[in-house]
Amino acid sequence: MPGRSLLEKIWDQHVIARLSEDTDLLHIDRHLLHDLGGSRGLLxxxxxxxxxxxxxxxxxxxxxxLSTAPGRAGTSKIGLELLAALRVETSASGITLFDVDQPGQGIVHVIGPELGLSLPGATIVCGDSHTCTHGGLGALAFGIGSSELTHVLATQSLIQRRPKTMRARFEGKLPLGVTAKDMILALIGHIGAAGGTGYAVEYAGSAIRALPIEGRLTICNLSIELGAKMGMVAPDEKTFEFLRGRPYAPQGEMWDLAVKAWRELPSDPDAVFDREVVIDVEKIIPQVTWGISPEHVVGVDGVIPDPKAVDDPLRRAAIETALEYMGLQGGAPIAGTPVDWVFIGSCTNSRLSDLRAAAEVARGRKVAAGVRAWVVPGSENVKREAVAEGLDKIFIDAGFEWREPGCSMCLAANGEVVAPGQRSVSTSNRNFVGRQGPRARTHLASPASAAASAIAGAIADVRMMGR
Ligand SMILES: CC(C)[C@H](C(=O)O)[C@@H](O)C(=O)O
Ligand code: SF4
Known part of the structure; x- marks a missing residue:
């Protein structure tokens, strides 16, 4: 029998009943609820x-x-109603709620890892497509729909079809200015936004091993933008150090037992994957999207694709549509494109290390005239830690706006939108049509690249702004 992969090991440990050749009833270890779907499911x-x-x-x-304006000023009527319902229904069901202004509140995919709710080898679900984020800790985590959400609430189990497995190996040493965000955007650019459809992706290789946990969470976060519902990284010593002492992580003797079990999880050397992809990270340069899908991505020193140079009529038409929406010229360099907005936040890139990377670029510099730049920490704890180390001050001195934790401009929630026709560089994960507001134009990039673009007033190569 061939060895088993990380996915197969976690999967097998959670099977309650085998329903058919490829479909199982799985036990769910953690269920996370957010304000948009949580109260609806409970009701x-x-x-x-x-x-x-x-x-x-x-x-x-x-x-x-929720509003992410200072003091939460201006949460919409709908937002307030959803919050009130979440409070009433979680309290009636005996579910722990991390409420506004409490340590623990934040974007659901930021707080799970931060609190030690997300653990290696655990099955984690949430009514949200970016639940794949938690795979960065070696969990089997995926988004579910609203009827599945109710099913999990009622039974703590879920029917799932076993996915195919893909291993994406990132090998080599990351060049200066290149981050986890650039790695995953490069992979999406390479295999396409549907390249992972039907697969659970395991990210492996020396460059993944070298990444801190927060970078692994960023990589796994974009699995769904690769078409994959699940993305994961095998747990290692870094994972255990990250989790040790977190409020909901096992403690004492249970911790030792847990670590012993977690050490068994990594894929066996002879595990077989349905697809393997290898990326040489030494060739990656900071990535920025030019179009309306995360696969529309180039190196920041590259040019916007010219539809005239593309033979395939379907691809040519897709590029033309994207360029028209984005207000860009094919063949022009992407760097230097003037921007109106910069958004540093979202479950992709709003953890402490992301804010540090952006602050490092912003320190002692000024946001360009005419650019609005927001920093939205991913959680109340991230916010407090950032303030404790003075990051808020660095951002404010540089002309960024410092806000309360939440999803905010990632999906244009609560009126936090980029105006029609305006251009934003965003550290989030989706550059779809209208994602940051009707007719808003989004360029995805890393926190360091976004900060560099805020200072330059245009899409900028962070490597030129190194310290
Ligand atoms: C609102 C929620 C269901 C949605 C998701 O599933 O991802 C959102 O978080 C998003 O990023 O578009
Ligand atoms: S930050 Fe954005 S991507 Fe993440 S859960 Fe919120 S809306 Fe979805």
């Missing part, structure tokens, strides 16, 4: 006369619909 359950099966495995926080 749905109630209307069926059912109870939450395992409230102690379910955790909630508001993130999508």
């Amino acid at each position: 749905d359950l109630k209307s069926r006369g059912l109870k939450v099966h395992n409230p102690e495995l379910t955790f909630a926080t508001p993130d999508h619909a």
Whole structure:
């Protein structure tokens, strides 16, 4: 029998019942709820006369619909209603809620790892496509739909089809100015936004091993933008050090037992994957998207694709559509494109290391005239730690606006939008049509690249602004 992969090991440990050749009923170890879907699911359950099966495995926080303005000024009526309902329904079900202004509140994919709720070898679900983020700790984590959400609330289990497996190996030493965000954008550019469809992706290789946990979370976060519902990195010593002592991580003797079990999780050397991709990270330069899909990506020293140079009529038409929406000329260099907005935040890039990387570029410099730049920490804890080390001051002195934790401009929630026709460099994960507001134009990039672009007033190569 061939060896098993990380995915297969976690999967097999969670099978309650084998339903068919490729479909199993899985036990779910953690269920995370957010303000957009959480109360709806709990109300749905109630209307069926059912109870939450395992409230102690379910955790909630508001993130999508809250204002991130200082003091939370101006949360919309809908946002307030969702928050009120989340409070009432979690309390009635005995579910822990990390509420506004409490340590623990934040974007659901930032708080899970931060609190030690997300653990290696665990199955984690949330009614949110970026649940794949938690795979950065070696969890099997994926987004679910609203009926599945109710199913998990009622049974703590879920029916799932076993995915195919892909291993994406990143090899080599990351060049200066190149980050985890650039690695994953480069992979999406290489295999396409549907390249991972139907697969669970394991990110491996020397460059993944060298990445701190927060970088691994960033990589896994964009799995869904690769088409893959699940992305994961095998746990190692860095994972254990990251989790040690976190509030919900196992403690004492349980910790030792857990680490012993987690050491068994990495894929066996002879594990077989349905697809293997190898990326040489030494060839990656800072990435920035030019179009309306994360696969529309180039190196920041590159040029915007010229549709005239593309023979395939379908591809040519897709490029033309994207360029028209984005207001860009094919064949022109991407660097130097003037920007109106910079957004540093989202579950992709709003952790402490992201803010540090952006602050390093911003320190002692000024946001260009005419550019609005926001920094939205991913959680209340990230915010407090950033303030404790003075990052907020660096940003404010440089002309950035420092805000409260939440999803904010990542999905144009709560009126936090880029105006029609305006151009933003964003550290988030989606540059779809209208994602940051009707007719808003989004360029995805790393926190360091976004900060560099805010200072330059145009898409900028952070390597030119090194310290
Ligand atoms: C609102 C939520 C369901 C959605 C998701 O599933 O990802 C959102 O978080 C997003 O990023 O578009
Ligand atoms: S930060 Fe953006 S991508 Fe992440 S959960 Fe919120 S809306 Fe979705």
